Amino acid sequence: MNSDSPHAVVLGAGIAGLLAAIVLAEHFPRVTVLERDTFAGSEPRRGVPQARHLHGLMEGGRAVIETLCPGLTEEIVAAGAPTTEVLAGSRWYLSGLRAAPTETGLVTLLASRPLLEWGLRRRAAALPEVRFRESVAAHGLVAVAGRITGVLVSESGGHAQAVAADLVVDCTGRASRAPEWLRAVGAHVPEQDSVVIDLGYSSRTYRHRPEHLDGQLGVVVSTMAGRRGGGAIVVEGDRWHVTLGGMLGDHPPTDHEGFTAFAATLPVPDIHRIVTDAEPLSDPVPHRFRGSVRRYFERLPAYPEGFLVLGDSLCSFNPLYAQGMTVAAQQALTLRACLRAGVAELPGRFYSGAARHVDVAWRMSTGADLNHPGVVGRRTPRIRLLNSYIGRAHRAAHIDPIVARAFMRVANLVDPPETLLSPGTVARILWHGRGVRPEGSPLHSQ
Ligand SMILES: Cc1cc2nc3c(=O)[nH]c(=O)nc-3n(C[C@H](O)[C@H](O)[C@H](O)COP(=O)(O)OP(=O)(O)OC[C@H]3O[C@@H](n4cnc5c(N)ncnc54)[C@H](O)[C@@H]3O)c2cc1C
Known part of the structure; x- marks a missing residue:
């Protein structure tokens, strides 16, 4: 050169x-x-200390990376990473309710961040x-x-x-x-703008067995309804990568008992079942994230x-x-x-x-963060309205596969958020999102 x-x-x-x-x-x-x-x-x-924690690659990102590096998905799969259909092959719980398991046209690449x-x-x-x-x-x-x-x-x-x-x-x-x-x-x-959320993560890997989660390869429990959430995905090496998270200082512990007990407080039992049934392969490691920062x-x-x-x-x-x-x-x-x-x-x-x-x-x-009363920031009428609408969308996605599909495509940064505001989708969200409530969620007592 x-x-x-x-x-x-x-x-x-x-x-x-x-x-x-x-x-x-x-x-x-x-x-x-x-x-x-x-x-x-x-x-x-x-x-890159965050690499020890679950890194979900949204389909919008995988598609762009594939445009820039054609064939990379296949190489990562050849190195051992599984793929799965977002809703049909894994479980997403939004506000404590499982999004309808339907075909979304979205394939998730389940690779660890280092891979x-x-x-x-x-x-x-x-x-x-x-x-x-x-x-x-x-x-x-x-x-x-x-x-x-x-x-x-x-x-x-x-x-x-x-x-x-x-x-x-x-x-x-x-x-x-x-x-x-x-x-x-x-x-x-x-x-510079910042939104302080004082998020704590704790992550650990476990040996995966085919019978776990009825053969599905991932579960995500969103925090929309409370301060705690978590995710578990099967990554290369046939391992569960489990991350628990808590906002506003409610951080998951890093000892075996504390980690397991925290998993039991999530609104659904799936992650707790995995961590109590599977063989641990590593100790929990923490990460603290003070807030989002935009320049x-x-x-x-x-x-x-x-x-x-x-x-x-x-x-x-x-x-x-x-x-x-x-x-x-x-x-x-x-x-x-x-x-x-x-x-x-x-x-x-x-x-x-x-x-x-x-x-x-x-x-x-940041709009979703402002749904948590403890997060400091200006809640404009627009943000309040959107958060109430997203809450309804979560409930509607539980029973309406068309809403679930539309929601996941937006969350995966494939379709623009405006698609959730098309007249047909608004009608479905308002109608189907009326009355469903998460069952017995411990989050509601937090
Ligand atoms: C706990 C946690 C979990 C996350 N989970 C997800 C997720 O699930 N999905 C997702 O899409 N994103 C996730 N992210 C965000 C993701 O890690 C980043 O957005 C993404 O990696 C892009 O970051 P980056 O390359 O800009 O910076 P980084 O990945 O942080 O890389 C910065 C690089 O710069 C190097 N460096 C730093 N300072 C210097 C210097 N002075 N000179 C030379 N080199 C330097 C570092 O060593 C590092 O290699 C997560 C982040 C955190 C903190």
């Missing part, structure tokens, strides 16, 4: 960074991915344009006359140095220091050319709704479309395209 040829540098080799590198390789003859960690095959690594990342990393590494540098941490930007021309890095045990780049893409995740870095070079800093780069009055922010660095969502990887993939697809149209005024075009995807997921997830 010619060292004078255009060079893009991606900071962070998480899901966003890998997808960004794959997209950038179409346009830049040299793409360098700088990662603070060392890679560990398909094992979880230090820089998905491993698959993407292999794809990126196979591109001749892409080079990885491990154990290299970014800690600032280099700017000349208002343009970002490189990044300051330090290698473990080595000196600080500058890496020159025509484009730097920050994919360092929710702890991104992009605002501080921009301030330090005299550039505008984006406004409004699209509102900046001016952008330094040569710098973009993508993935959790741009917006980090409440993980309960499993949107982060999908929205990162949608942003990577947006970046590809922007680059195909040329590099002139790239940041402005990218951020306005990315904001359209972020807006949808942000409104859905």
Whole structure:
């Protein structure tokens, strides 16, 4: 590779960074991915502590990833990950009621996060344009006359140095220091919004047996009706990956008895049955997530050319709704479309395209969070109305397969939320969502 040829540098080799590198390789003859960690095959690594917890890939995200990396789903399946139909092959409980088991046209890829990342990393590494540098941490930007021309890095045990780049893409995740870095070079800093949810996760793996859950491969218990929820999916290695979650400080314990007892308080017994029946393969591990954070780069009055922010660095969502990887993939697809149209005024075009995807997921997830009385935030009449409507949609989805299908396609970020407002669907939701109530839910006493 010619060292004078255009060079893009991606900071962070998480899901966003890998997808960004794959997209950038179409346009830049040299793409360098700088990662603070060392890679560990398909094992979880230090820089991505969330990888030890259940990572549901929404069908909207899988479809976009497949567009960017054709055949990847098959490779992940060949590495051992099962697939299943979202509602016909697994169980979704919304507000304590099981969504009607019907064909949705949605196939879920049940891979652990490290396996998905491993698959993407292999794809990126196979591109001749892409080079990885491990154990290299970014800690600032280099700017000349208002343009970002490189990044300051330090290698473990080595000196600080500058890496020159025509484009730097920050994919360092929710702890991104992009605002501080921009301030330090005299550039505008984006406004930031956050919704504090004080979510705690505790996750553990168990050996899967075919008779568990009547042969179904996943169960999701949403938290809409209370502060506690959980999920269990069968991932590669024929293991149950079980994650329990609690909002607003109601965190699941990490000892065997406490973990099992927490599972018993969920509104339905499925997860508790799994954790009491299956052989544990690991100890529970915790994760704490303070809140969703959105940085409004699209509102900046001016952008330094040569710098973009993508993935959790741009917006980090409440993980309960499993949107982060999908929205990162949608942003990577947006970046590809922007680059195909040329590099002139790239940041402005990218951020306005990315904001359209972020807006949808942000409104859905923060709106649902505000349904919990303890979450601080402005509940506009629109949010209150929508939350009451979503509650009805949950109840209607229990008895009406057409509503269940429509709801799951929106939750999977395949169809836009507006499809739930079409006259036919509104009529079904209002009629079928009238009176059903979850049976004996412990959540109601919380
Ligand atoms: C507990 C939890 C559960 C989640 N569950 C789901 C789910 O079910 N479904 C879903 O879609 N999403 C889920 N998410 C969100 C998902 O993890 C992210 O949205 C997604 O991985 C995209 O993140 P990213 O690539 O931007 O950042 P990350 O995945 O966090 O990757 C950032 C990378 O940058 C590296 N890095 C950090 N700082 C530096 C630096 N200074 N220099 C160089 N490298 C650096 C890190 O080591 C890491 O490799 C969950 C998140 C959490 C916290």
